[in-house]
């Protein structure tokens with residue numbers, strides 16, 4: 001690759017790196033608050049998943065995606081991917097009262113403690 005291409009790509013990639021960093025911080029904040037929701041649900045014996053809330057979020061994000069010129073199907077898949085992980089956390093909190101894995105689970109790579 002010649003220097004011109006290298007320089008141009010470096011410039012674009014700087015911006016990509018900043019955006020990726022922002023995404024990590026945003027996701028960390030989201031998981032911080034969904035963890036609180038998980039403990040609240042456990043305390044009040046509420047189910048980990050709430051499909052009607054999820055349906056509303058998906059509709060809202062699909063509309064936002066369209067207005068931002070982003071593929072609504074992609075935004076839906078992205079949100080569902082995150083929500084699946086949140087529900088997994090809530091199930092773990094409900095069953096064990098914590099999000100931490102035991103050292104043995106970490107060793108075997110198991111996430112359900114089996």
Ligand SMILES: C=C(O[C@@H]1C=C(C(=O)O)C=C[C@H]1O)C(=O)O
Nearest residue numbers: 034037048049050053054083086
């Ligand atoms: C965070 C919640 O729990 C689950 C996860 C959701 C999410 O990550 O947005 C939405 C609904 C629930 O299935 C919630 O009930 O608000």
